[in-house]
Each structure stands twice: as C-alpha cells, then as structure tokens.
Amino acid sequence: MTYHTSLLTAVDSRGHVHLVVGSNPLAAARCNQSLAVGATPILVAPEPSKGNLLPAALQVRVDAGEVQWVREAVRSNEHLETLGRDAVDGFVDAVFVTDYDNTVAETVSSACRRRRIPVNVVDRPDLCSFSLPSTHAEGPLQIGITTNGSGCKLAARIRREVAATLPAGLGEACARLGALRRRIQEEDRKTTEAGTSTTGKPRIENVLSEDDSYDQSAAFNQLVPSPETGADGRDNNNSGDAEIAKTRRMRWLAQMCEYWPLKRLAGVTDADVEALLEAYARGTALPKDAPVADKEAATSALPGAESDQGRIILAGSGPGHPDLLTRAVHQAILSADVILADKLVPQGVLDLIPRRTEVAIARKFPGNADAAQEELIEQATAAARAGKTVLRLKQGDPFVYGRGGEEMIRLRAAGFQDGRTLFVLPGITSALSGPLFAGIPPTHRDAADQVLICTGTGKKGKPPVPPGYRVSRTAVFLMALHRITGLVAELTTFTAEEEENKNLGRTLWPLSTPCAVIERASCPDQKVIRTTLEHVAAAIEQEGSRPPGLLVVGRACDVLYTPIATTTGDGSKPWSVEEGFAGLDLDSISPVGLASLA
Ligand code: SAH
Numbered sequence: 001m002t003y004h005t006s007l008l009t010a011v012d013s014r015g016h017v018h019l020v021v022g023s024n025p026l027a028a029a030r031c032n033q034s035l036a037v038g039a040t041p042i043l044v045a046p047e048p049s050k051g052n053l054l055p056a057a058l059q060v061r062v063d064a065g066e067v068q069w070v071r072e073a074v075r076s077n078e079h080l081e082t083l084g085r086d087a088v089d090g091f092v093d094a095v096f097v098t099d100y101d102n103t104v105a106e107t108v109s110s111a112c113r114r115r116r117i118p119v120n121v122v123d124r125p126d127l128c129s130f131s132l133p134s135t136h137a138e139g140p141l142q143i144g145i146t147t148n149g150s151g152c153k154l155a156a157r158i159r160r161e162v163a164a165t166l167p168a169g170l171g172e173a174c175a176r177l178g179a180l181r182r183r184i185q186e187e188d189r190k191t192t193e194a195g196t197s198t199t200g201k202p203r204i205e206n207v208l209s210e211d212d213s214y215d216q217s218a219a220f221n222q223l224v225p226s227p228e229t230g231a232d233g234r235d236n237n238n239s240g241d242a243e244i245a246k247t248r249r250m251r252w253l254a255q256m257c258e259y260w261p262l263k264r265l266a267g268v269t270d271a272d273v274e275a276l277l278e279a280y281a282r283g284t285a286l287p288k289d290a291p292v293a294d295k296e297a298a299t300s301a302l303p304g305a306e307s308d309q310g311r312i313i314l315a316g317s318g319p320g321h322p323d324l325l326t327r328a329v330h331q332a333i334l335s336a337d338v339i340l341a342d343k344l345v346p347q348g349v350l351d352l353i354p355r356r357t358e359v360a361i362a363r364k365f366p367g368n369a370d371a372a373q374e375e376l377i378e379q380a381t382a383a384a385r386a387g388k389t390v391l392r393l394k395q396g397d398p399f400v401y402g403r404g405g406e407e408m409i410r411l412r413a414a415g416f417q418d419g420r421t422l423f424v425l426p427g428i429t430s431a432l433s434g435p436l437f438a439g440i441p442p443t444h445r446d447a448a449d450q451v452l453i454c455t456g457t458g459k460k461g462k463p464p465v466p467p468g469y470r471v472s473r474t475a476v477f478l479m480a481l482h483r484i485t486g487l488v489a490e491l492t493t494f495t496a497e498e499e500e501n502k503n504l505g506r507t508l509w510p511l512s513t514p515c516a517v518i519e520r521a522s523c524p525d526q527k528v529i530r531t532t533l534e535h536v537a538a539a540i541e542q543e544g545s546r547p548p549g550l551l552v553v554g555r556a557c558d559v560l561y562t563p564i565a566t567t568t569g570d571g572s573k574p575w576s577v578e579e580g581f582a583g584l585d586l587d588s589i590s591p592v593g594l595a596s597l598a
Contacts, residue, residue, distance in 0.1 A: 004148055008133070013093070014038035017084045021074045021108060022098035023048060026122060028058040030096045031067050033132075039093070042083050043069045074104065076111035094130075097121040125149050136163040139171025140178065167266040177265070180273045181253060309421055310384035312411055314404055316397040316427015317341075319434060321522035322348040323584040328425045329393075336391035338383045340376045342402075344395035344548060346523065377407060381414050384421065395548075397429035401455055401478050429453075431476045434521035435552045437581065438528040439560045442474040448556040449473075456480020456487050456551070466490040468506040469513070474554035481517065481549045485537045491553070492533060509533060514557040519549030524581055530561065531575035539575040 016039040020030045023045035034041040043062070048054060054062065054069075061067040070079070084092040095112050097105050100121065109127035112119035121127040133144030134155040145159040257265065313332050318324035325333070330352065333339065338358045341350065345361070353359055360379060362372040380390045398404030404424065416422035431453045435442050442451040451474040458464035463486060467475050480487050491509040498504060511534040519527045525546065529539050533553065 006131070006146065006148055008144065008146070010142070010144075015085065016040070016093035017042060019044055019074075019079060019083060019092045019095045020098060021045065021095065021104075022100065023054055023058065024099045025055045025057070026098040027096075028055045028061075030098060031058060031061055035061070035066060041067050042092070043067050044072070044074045044079055044083075045069070046073050047071050074108060076108050080108075080111055080115055080117060091115060092117060095119045097127075134159040136160075137171075138163075138166075139175050141171040141174045167263040170262065170266040173266045173268050176268050176270065176273050177253075177257065180276065183277055184253060310387045310389060311421045311423065312380050312384050312390045312392060312416055313423045313425060314392045314398050314407060314411075315394070315425040316399075316402065316404075316429070317345050317349045317393050317395055318428040319396055319430040319437075319522045320346040320348065320520060321581075321584055322346070322352055324428045324433065324522060325349060325352075326425065326427065329427060332391050332425060333393070335389065337388035338379075339391045339393055340380055341393040342376075342395055343372075345393050346395070348523075349393070373403060373407075377410050377414075381411070381416075384416070394427070396431070397427045398424060399426075400429045400431055400453065430521055430548070430550060431478060434518040434550050435474075435476065435516070435556075437521045437526065438516050438518045438530075438552070438578075440516060440552055440557050441559055442476065442552070442554075442556055444556055444559045447472065447559050448554055451476065451556075453478065454480075456483060463487070463490055466506075469509040470507070471555065474552065474556040477551040477553070480551050481519075481540060481545055481547070484540050484551070487551070488533050488537055509553065513553055514555060514563060515551060515553040516557045517545075517549055517551055519546050520581075521550075522581055522584075525579070526581035528578045529575055530557065530578075535574045539573070539577075542573075543575075543577055 013034070014037070018030070018034040018039045018041045020027050020034070020041050020043050023043065027043060027045070031041040031043065043058070053059065058067065062069050070083070080092055080095070082090050084090045095108060095117055097108055097120070100108075105121045105124060105127055109119050109121055109124075113129060118130045119128060120130055120132065125131070131146060131149075133146040134152065135145075136143040136159050143159065143162060145155045145162065147155045147158075313336070315329045315332055317329060333349070333352050334354060336357060339353055339360070341359065341361050343362050350359070360376070362376055376392065380392055383390045392407065394402040394404060396402060408422070408424065411422050412418070432442060441448075443449060449472045450470070452467050453476050454467055455464060456477045457479045463483075466487070467473070469491075477487065492511055493508065494504055511532065513533045515531060515533055515536050517529040517536065517540060527543075527546065529536070529543055531539050536551070
C-alpha cells in the first residue's frame with residue numbers, strides 16, 4: 001500500500017499577512033493563531049446580517065486593532081493582491097477560508113493557486129494547498145501531527161498522547177540548549193576570527209544541523225577526547241589543535257543531545273549551562289557531576305561504568321517480543337559500542353539497536369556452530385581489549401542452552417573478570433515463557449510439582465538420555481522439534497540399547513500424555529498445537545513447522561484446557577491449532593491461549 005504524505009515545514013510567519021475569510025468562531029481561532037506566530041491577520045467578511053454579531057473573541061481583537069476587518073465579501077483578484085506586504089508587492093502570504101459557499105471557496109482557492117499563495121479551506125481538502133497539523137507547543141518546542149486527511153480528531157488524539165510522554169520542562173530545556181549552542185558557536189567564531197582556524201570551514205553545520213534526513217557522519221560517534229588534550233593527545237596550543245578543540249566541542253553538544261535520556265536533557269538548568277560553558281572555555285575537565293559527553297550518561301546505570309577498560313556483557317534478549325527484554329538488557333543495547341548477536345536473536349530486538357552501533361550476527365548454520373561461537377568470542381575479546389563495551393546478545397536466557405556458561409569460562413580464561421570487565425544479564429527464557437504464552441502453567445498445585453528443561457538434541461547428534469515419566473512432572477524440550485518422531489519414541493519406548501542391556505529402570509511416558517508444541521512464542525506468527533504424545537509427530541508433519549519451537553509434555557498442558565478428543569472417529573484431527581500473538585500492549589493484551597481461557 002502506498003500513502004500520500006506531505007512535506008512538513010515550519011514557516012517563519014513573522015510580519016506575514018494572513019487573509020482570513022469568514023466571520024465564524026473558526027475565523028476567530030485562525031486570527032488568534034496568526035497573531036501567535038507574529039503574523040497580521042486581516043479578516044474579510046461582510047457585516048453580519050441584522051441581529052448577528054461577530055464572535056466575541058474576534059470582536060475583542062478587532063476593537064483592540066489587532067485584527068483589521070475588511071467589511072465586504074471577498075474579491076479574489078483585488079484582495080489577494082492588494083492587502084499584503086509591500087515587500088512582496090502587496091500579495092498576501094496565506095489565505096484561510098473558514099466559511100463559504102462552495103463557489104466562493106472554489107474561486108478563492110484557484111485564485112490563490114494561480115498566484116502561488118498558500119490556501120486552506122476548512123473541510124475541503126481538495127481546495128487546500130496546505131493543511132495545519134495538530135500542534136503541541138511548549139516554549140520554542142512545537143510538535144505537529146498530521147494524518148494527511150485521515151482524520152483530525154485522530155491527529156489531535158495522537159498529538160495529546162505524544163505530548164503526554166514528554167518529560168516536564170522540555171520546552172525550556174530546548175531554549176537553554178539552544179542558548180548553549182549559540183554561545184558555543186559564538187565562541188568558536190571568535191576563535192576563528194582570531195586567526196587560529198586552519199580551514200575556516202564552518203564545521204558546526206555538520207554536527208548541529210536540525211535536519212536529520214541524512215545519516216550521521218562516521219566521525220559523529222568517535223570518542224570525544226578529554227578536554228585537556230587534542231584528539232592526537234598533544235596539548236591544545238596551536239592552530240590545528242584549536243580546530244580540533246572546536247570540532248570536539250560541537251560534537252560534544254550533538255552527542256549530548258543524542259545520547260542523554262530526554263528526562264535528563266529536560267532537567268538542564270541555567271547553572272548547568274554556565275558550568276558546561278565555563279569548563280569548556282577553560283579547557284579543563286568537566287565539573288564533577290556535570291553532564292559528561294558521549295555515552296557515559298547512558299551507561300552509568302550499568303555495572304563497571306567507572307572502569308575505562310573495555311568490558312563484555314553477556315545478555316539474554318528474551319523469547320521474541322521486544323517488550324520482553326529486561327530494562328538492564330535494553331539499556332545495554334542502547335549503550336554498547338559493539339553488539340555481537342546470535343542468529344536467533346529476534347528481529348524486534350535487533351530493531352532497537354541504535355543505527356550508530358556496530359553489529360555482527362553469528363554466521364551459524366548446522367555444522368558450524370562451534371566455528372561461529374569461536375568467531376564471536378574472538379571479536380568480543382578484540383573489541384573489549386580496544387576499550388569498547390561489547391554486548392554478546394543471546395536469545396532467551398544466556399544460561400539456558402545458550403552456551404553462556406561456556407563463553408564465561410572462555411572469557412575468564414582470556415583475562416576478563418566477573419563484575420569488573422565481564423557481566424552477565426538474564427533474559428526471559430523461552431522454556432518458561434513459551435508455555436505461558438500458550439496458557440500452560442508448568443507447575444500447578446495437584447497437577448505438576450516439577451518442571452524439567454531438556455534438550456532434544458544431544459552432543460554430536462546422539463540423542464540425549466530421555467527423562468523418566470512422573471505423573472506430576474512437566475518436561476519442556478528445546479531444540480527438539482526437528483526430530484520429534486525419535487524423541488517421542490525414546491520417551492514412550494525403551495531404546496534397542498536399553499533392551500539389550502536390560503537397562504529398563506526408567507518409567508516410560510504414556511502415549512496419552514498431553515503435550516503442546518509452541519513455535520515462535522511471543523512473535524506475531526506464534527503457533528500452538530495441542531495434542532498428546534501419540535499424535536504430536538503427525539500434527540507437526542501435517543501442520544508444518546516454523547522454528548524456533550519447543551515441546552511441553554505433561555498434565556500441566558491440560559490444567560487450563562479441556563483435553564481435546566483424540567479418538568474422534570468423526571474424521572476431525574486429534575489436535576488443535578492456534579495461530580497468532582496479539583502483542584503485549586496492555587490495552588489490547590490477549591495472547592493466544594490466554595484469551596481463550598475465559
Ligand atoms: N537460550 C534460549 C534457548 C536457546 S536453545 C532460551 O532461554 O530461550 C534454542 C531453542 O530455544 C530453540 O530450538 C527452541 O526450542 C527454543 N526457542 C527459542 N525461542 C523460542 C520461541 N520464541 N518460541 C519457542 N521456542 C523457542
């Protein structure tokens with residue numbers, strides 16, 4: 001589907017003449033809007049017929065001389081070309097038609113278009129050359145929302161929601177940061193004029209432009225060197241270094257705007273601005289507790305932030321939905337210099353990685369898991385030794401079949417120390433959240449008192465020893481669906497080897513044990529199949545399989561569900577299938593499975 005969108009602009013309307021056609025309450029609102037942006041509104045409308053009055057708000061403005069009222073019906077040719085500013089030969093700068101009969105509106109609109117005068121006609125998008133977004137204003141900060149004709153009520157609602165999420169004081173903070181920016185520019189201009197610039201290039205433009213429609217330059221993300229020394233480590237005492245210092249200062253401000261939590265930016269005070277300026281003017285270190293450039297603000301909540309060595313954070317990204325990340329892992333994603341992700345890390349999570357961050361995804365495919373693991377370890381070690389914060393991102397929980405333990409051992413051996421340069425953050429494991437999103441409580445009083453997390457794939461392809469049956473046991477099998485037939489056989493019958501060795505001590509799982517297959521838990525294409533061990537292999541074969549998926553076996557599967565009939569005789573399948581995941585938006589939460597519990 002393609003959509004029509006508009007070029008959003010912010011028009012400096014100071015001194016402009018706005019023609020407002022009509023004399024209803026909307027005309028009053030338009031006049032107020034024009035006055036608020038420094039324009040001069042001129043009302044064009046005949047005297048209201050006998051007994052009618054101008055809206056009070058408008059009459060007040062007219063009486064105060066703020067709104068000039070031309071008491072006649074609009075005449076396009078004349079009014080459009082004569083009521084405006086001399087500077088633009090008498091043409092008006094914009095026209096707002098607020099009430100009309102259709103012919104008048106059409107005539108005014110086409111007259112405006114011919115003269116390139118922007119025109120807006122209420123409720124007639126076809127006659128408008130521009131529309132006014134629903135706006136939120138706070139100090140110099142303005143936020144405009146348009147749905148491009150899909151509904152102004154909707155736009156207003158979205159605008160309110162957006163505005164409500166902003167921290168208090170952001171408008172004032174914009175003004176303060178703007179002042180800081182101007183003062184830095186001012187100081188740099190002085191330095192340049194004093195003849196210390198080598199290039200004279202206005203580098204400011206590169207780093208401080210408000211237009212973010214192009215990517216940041218590679219230089220943007222380079223570490224800002226400490227103020228005592230230039231980027232090359234030498235003292236700041238010659239012209240080249242002055243240039244470096246200047247660039248550094250501008251980049252520092254740009255980075256601050258990029259990386260600081262909005263709340264912290266909103267809290268910048270006049271005193272902060274002075275302290276920042278003073279520190280930089282003197283070229284000394286920043287005052288303690290003053291805002292520090294680069295990512296330190298974002299990382300200060302993480303352990304080991306005080307260390308200037310690199311570090312490695314091993315973290316779990318949850319089962320799929322990005323809302324299932326922990327705050328700690330989300331923070332780590334936002335602040336890491338380098339992210340090394342396993343192939344299974346869900347797209348929704350990868351989408352959260354800032355575009356400036358270096359990312360590598362494991363080139364893992366059957367047969368090269370060890371090599372891929374090795375490669376990532378090497379990359380992590382090298383980057384951390386170069387002083388970077390490296391995030392090793394794993395799917396689910398890093399210590400549940402994530403080989404996280406192995407990586408810890410390797411990294412320790414490479415000299416990284418727990419709690420100093422090596423950290424591990426948990427993630428929500430699919431082993432427990434998968435069943436949950438299928439409405440299966442792995443433990444439940446009187447039904448299941450233990451849960452085993454098992455793998456269906458053993459080392460070097462050899463099947464692992466299957467767990468024995470207990471009526472109150474729930475077993476969750478990861479990495480198992482590709483060999484479901486073998487797994488079911490192992491659970492429900494003795495292996496040839498066991499028979500041979502007369503090793504028949506384990507209790508077999510009855511074929512009638514309820515089970516569920518949960519695939520892509522918490523992803524939009526989540527799928528749940530409920531059946532019994534007897535039919536699960538056939539169900540997967542017939543319904544198809546979309547990895548990753550897991551198998552839950554045990555009575556817990558039926559705790560919140562009525563067992564489905566597996567001996568139907570009427571030709572229907574002995575399993576049920578549910579597709580989809582409604583998301584985690586609490587306003588609409590109804591993950592499949594949970595929804596059908598009611
Ligand atoms: N560390 C991960 C597990 C890694 S092993 C965790 O804690 O979740 C990979 C296996 O996890 C897959 O073969 C599959 O069985 C399971 N798995 C991972 N994500 C899943 C998901 N969203 N839905 C169902 N199973 C998933």
